[in-house]
Amino acid sequence: MNSAPPPACLKVALPVPVPGLFDYLPGNGRHADSGWIGCRVRVPFGSRSLVGWVADTGVAESDSGSLKAIEGRVDPVPILTGEALASLQWTARYYQAPLGEVIAAAVPALLREGKPMPDLSVPAWRLTDAGTAGWPELRRNSRVRQLAETLAQGQCPEAELDVRVAQWRPAMRTLQARGWAECLALPPQTPTDRPAGDGPELHPAQRDCLEALRADAGFAVHLIEGVTGSGKTEIYIQAVLDCLARGKQALVLVPEIGLTPQTLARFRARLPVPVHVLHSNLADGDRARAWAAIAAGVGRVLLGTRSAVFTPMPDAGLIIIDEEHDGSYKQQDGFHYHARDVAIVRAKAMAAPVILGSATPSLESLRNADAGRYVLHRLPERAGTAKPPQVRVADIRKLRLQHGIGQAMLDGIAGCLKAGGQALVFKNRRGYAPALLCHDCGFTAMCPRCDATLTLHAGQKRLHCHHCGHQKPKPPACPDCGSLALQPQGYGTERLEEALAAAFPDVPCIRVDSETTRRRDGLAKRLAEAGDGPAILVGTQILAKGHDLPNLRFVGVVGVDESLYSADFRAHEKLAQLLVQVAGRAGRAEHAGHVLIQTHHPGHPLLTGLLHGGYPAFAREALPERQQADLPPYTHMALLRCESVHQEAAAVFLEEASAVFAEERRRGGWPVHSSGALPAGMPRRAGRYRWQLTLNARERGDLQRLLAAALPRVRALKSARKTRWSVDVDPCDFL
């Protein structure tokens, strides 16, 4: 028996789906002091070697006999400290995820793999003594001479040489070979300011908003509800300038497909310091460098998508979340965090203000503004001379359609093209047609692995499942009755493209959906093809977001009827947001915009509401409905999802989990409603049976306490090991 007291050890967060920290000895006679916290270590884990993060030190849970020592320390100095580490710990607790998995999602891949922190020193060149004495004898007008003259004014960073001397590298090799120039590494430095670009003079609503922001640089959440084109981005830029002037760092989050070259160019042109970017399309090295620059305080402005919210910011002074309602802020796999909510928690800890901006704020944020938790600013009008678009509804009941398109729509497009404008036709469905039907026997082509129809693609040659990726050629005849009467049902972007190209053969017709924009910069390239002259763009919601297409004058929405009657309680909110955002693409410059929504339900309250009062009117109606139905944002939800190839296993686990929740709820006396175990909206996907359980509570705290009490027991269930399951706190999608 070992009776010695348990030793002090390192508490390490590992990227494994097991909650809690793992104890390791520091080894080599080292002490487990607080200098380890926030450093990476390499540790043995089963038969593997993993990179983990020291999150704490303390007394070991077991005696020293069973403790292993780390294999090595990766970082000499901590890289996750203070607020950054504390916020990751909060995130892990709130979203019920292991800290190791949270950190893995929060840091760039290279750091996750244990690579050293990127070197942030700045490579620069200078003349040697020999060079200083010798350069005047160089031949005039040569590139080598030009380079030497530049260096004679003082050492020069490579980035600056790029600007000052075209193709300086071969010339530098010549100088170096003579022993006249040498390379040096300058310490990382806050860049010296260059003059900021000019912006328009702010209009009164923009000024009021900025003044409110300037009045208090401490923690507060400002919600800017500004119609599309009202100049929200202008406010962001001014607020970042103010933040920089206070000597602070700024973080700007944009939706996944909102980080366009256009947006980036606009920030870069207007800010006096480099703008660092973080998004999933970057090379690993670039990601790590941007992250490290911000974490070291060298970088002052970070523009990024969802996971950029976790970047350590030692001098944080402002967080901006553009299009705050956007669904891409919610991570859907791995652990399910919401970047907007994490940002607000971090801003509070950093005593910095947050700006949420949108033309169509989430009902969550509007509710928080109503309750006085957020400061609401309204920009009800477009900036400059642009007028709001005119929105009409086209009733297509009983009308003859040409490939799903009514005459009013065709007339609208024709009028726009004739006047030299561009038209956008929106349909939130990619592919040729959402289903293939046998007109003789009623057979519908279904995915063999999902409870879903197959979508026709590639003209009409192939069938794809949008849920699991299953693909096959379209059968030549009906597999059930042998009939040749197989017909595409409904319309996707491909089919509309075909129809519009045939109807308007003289203008380019460009399809923009996730298929045609898959490659890097694909979207920018597609949009460039449209040019400035008359053209038709056909596409999905990719087109709805943040693109300034100055010559776009007509927007046609083809088919929203599916979403008017959906089981998801957020379907109307999402549809209203989408319609307003798409409509907002029209008429952003000097030409008036027209929007036409084609529907079989012209009297639907959502459409009439939007038509007469815009998004604010929709929200005013929707909020009390949510309250009456006891739904978010008036309540707080969590979703337990599970799936298994065995129908039994999924159902049994969720039944048992449901019983645990019921027991704990009784024991704790927490008023939390449980749906019980139910099949998911799509009961089978990719060959797996799916079940879910919804918890709903008036008080966030009650839900959190119940989760904390029940989940350890749920994890310990034998049936849990036979399924894949996850917890989603504040779920956005229920499919």
Ligand SMILES: Nc1ncnc2c1ncn2[C@@H]1O[C@H](COP(=O)(O)OP(=O)(O)OP(=O)(O)O)[C@@H](O)[C@H]1O
């Ligand atoms: N005060 C102003 N005076 C004149 N033009 C302005 C002003 N503010 C913004 N603009 C211009 O109006 C257009 C729309 O502005 P901005 O992009 O900032 O709006 P937004 O609300 O961010 O748009 P979106 O909702 O599409 O994101 C831009 O071309 C911008 O340069």
Ligand SMILES: [Zn+2]
């Ligand atoms: Zn499928």
